[in-house]
Amino acid sequence: xxxxxxxxxxxxxxxxxxxxxxxxxxxxxxxxxxxxxxxxxxxxxxxxxxxxxxxxxxxxxxxxxxxxxxxxxxxxxxxxxxxxxxxxxxxxxxxxxxxxxxxxxxxxxxxxxxxxxxxxxxxxxxxxxxxxxxxxxxxxxxxxxxxxxxxxxxxxxxxxxxxxxxxxxxxxxxxxx
Numbered sequence: 001x002x003x004x005x006x007x008x009x010x011x012x013x014x015x016x017x018x019x020x021x022x023x024x025x026x027x028x029x030x031x032x033x034x035x036x037x038x039x040x041x042x043x044x045x046x047x048x049x050x051x052x053x054x055x056x057x058x059x060x061x062x063x064x065x066x067x068x069x070x071x072x073x074x075x076x077x078x079x080x081x082x083x084x085x086x087x088x089x090x091x092x093x094x095x096x097x098x099x100x101x102x103x104x105x106x107x108x109x110x111x112x113x114x115x116x117x118x119x120x121x122x123x124x125x126x127x128x129x130x131x132x133x134x135x136x137x138x139x140x141x142x143x144x145x146x147x148x149x150x151x152x153x154x155x156x157x158x159x160x161x162x163x164x165x166x167x168x169x170x171x172x173x174x175x176x177x
Contacts, residue, residue: 010038011073014046019102021123022081028056028066035068035075063125080123090135093146095123104129105153107167112148115156118165142176152176 018032035047051070061083068075082095096105098120106121107128121129127147134142143153145167154168155175168176 011070011075012036012038013068013075013077016077020077020079021097021102022058022079024061024081024083025058027058028053035070037070088133088141090133093130093132095129096131105131107145107147110147111167112151114168116167118153118167
């Protein structure tokens with residue numbers, strides 16, 4: 001009896017790039033990207049050169065599929081490019097991204113009740129990351145999360161550092177401004 005090892009040639013993205021969210025005009029940043037060529041069950045090779053990248057247009061907003069090609073193999077990942085605007089528009093809905101982490105303001109575990117934690121999370125293109133901005137006067141805005149009715153970004157009443165952010169039903173108070 002002869003046993004033949006089944007070949008599994010392929011090319012996979014084993015680690016996505018650190019940055020997958022861009023503004024118009026940004027250069028594609030592949031820092032953190034790890035590509036692996038799979039020869040068979042036992043033989044894998046991390047690829048650092050010799051591949052090409054296509055599908056990125058820094059002048060076009062929206063989701064873009066980026067294709068990595070190595071020889072006859074391809075692998076893809078998605079990035080999103082946003083249009084930058086001047087200022088905040090009252091009544092509009094926004095995704096709020098932390099510039100350093102590239103992560104978005106998000107509701108923990110899709111919670112809908114008072115005191116649900118607010119967190120940073122990777123872009124998931126969902127209502128828990130969308131915030132409606134309402135101008136309330138004197139330079140202050142209220143942020144309403146869009147995945148549930150009548151819940152707003154709220155800081156627990158505590159005038160010290162490290163105060164937890166949460167969502168809470170609308171009340172007239174400074175904690176929601």
